Amino acid sequence: MSRHDLPSALLAADPAPGAEPGDAERLAAIRAAVDHRRHAVAVRSRPRRHGRRLAVLAGLTTAAVVVAVAGTRLWSPEPDPLVSAAVAVDGSLSCGSSFEGHADPIRPDKARVRLFPTVIPAGWRLVDIFARESTWPVACTTPSLVAAELDATGVMRGGVWVSGPVDRISYEEEGAEVNPKPLRTADTLNGRPAVRYDYQQEDGIHYSWIWADDRGKHWQASVAGHSLADARKIMSAVGTDRDQVVWSGSRFPRMRVLHQRTGPRYPAEGSTENWYIRLTDGTRERLVDVISGRSQPIAVDLRPGERLEDLAGRPLLRWSSGSVTYEVLPGSRVTTEVHGDAAAVHALLAGLRQLPADDPRLDEYAMKE
Structure with a gap:
């Protein structure tokens, strides 16, 4: 699947296949599916995903290639399923057509998170609320480690994102038609054979590595906002111990860890709830989208050039697109x-x-409904 194809996983998750294209329920459900998959492209580009919903759909087409996620869902009592991931032409892991996601409606009173506005801006009106339960591919979209270099004002200068482990990988030979095309070369990373990708972005070249640990499990890491020489120094601080990522901060002390998984590796799939509050300001619809069920703090979404702020004692990301993401509750972001x-x-x-x-x-x- 190319970046210009709509993933069949998204089509499979369509909760209202017979709805008109402009139907608010259908668009909101599609947005939920897109939000769950957006980490696949976030490392490679500045976060345009928080713009208007049509822009979000357009941003989805930059996601790369195919991943086969075999096995049962997160809530299954069976052992962890094997995860087979595809590596895109820029070195990122991606989840695509083999993932059978879904977005099912749930009654508002049955939702776990039932947030309601106690302050409605002057001239605004609450229209309605609704909720969805969705599945999303966790293992190849959620980083196990995120570390960042921040300036004095909290703006990210650069960062590293490490994903894995996954059991099997395949390499895509075709993908996005970009100029210049990402460069793929054989490399050595911390004494291990690796494949490196050099990918030109607006803020400079991003570097990605794919390598296998001593068990044959595969890992992926991307570095943005740094030269290749510094990227190698940063990666010298990255190690693995079975399913854990080990970070040796003294090797690159300018970096600060924003997130580090310490429990079992991520499962193939997870479930989240989306809680929607639809308002109008008199001229346009205003949709408030709350995603619950993700344990990672919103700091993992920080990208070069973006700043982590504070609102009422909780973290807020103000995106260059003009949108905001707010950690309204632990495990819930809006x-x-x-x-x-x-x-x-x-x-x-x-x-x-x-x-x-x-x-x-x-x-x-x-x-x-």
Whole structure:
């Protein structure tokens, strides 16, 4: 599958295949599926995924190639399934057509997270709320380690993202038609045979490596915002111990760890809930999208040139696209657009509160389905 093809996984996850193209429910469900897969492209490009929903769909087409995720879902009692990943032409791991994702509607009162706005900006009106349960490919979209170099104001200068382990990989020979084409070369990384990819981006060349550990399990790492010489120094701080990533910070002390997985390796699939609050400001629809069930902090989404901020004592990412992502609760992040009204949007987000399952507003404002 090329970057210009719509992944069949997304089509399989379509909760309303008979809906009109502009149907709000269908667009929101598609956005949920896209949000779960967006880490596959985040390392390679600045985060445009938080723009308008059509822009999000356009951004999906930059995701690369195919991954086969075999086995059972996260909640299965069976042993961990094997994960076979494809390596894109730029050296990233990708999940695609073999993943049978889904997005199923759930009643608002049955959702685990039931956030409701206690502050609605002047001139805005609450339209409705609805919820979806989705599956997403965890193992090849979620980094096991993220470390960053930040400037004095908290803006990321550069970073490293390490993913794995996966059991089997295959290399894609075709993919995005980009100029210049990513360069693939044989390399040695920390004394081990590796494949390196050099990929030109707006902020410079990004470097990715694929290698196998002593068990034959495969790992992938990407470095952005640094020269090749510094990227090698950064990678000298990266090691593995069975399923764990080991970070030796003294080898590159300018880096700060933002996330490091310490438990078992990520499963093939996971489940999340999307909670949607639909409002209008009188001229346009405003969709507030809360994703719950991801244990990683939103700091893992930080990219070169972006800044991690604070809102009401919790982290907030203000994207260059104009959107914001806010860690409203541990394990729950909310994304929405800003149209020159950041103060109003921030007040709305900071005022989100959990409703009890028997609150009548959950039924009053439930989208009619």
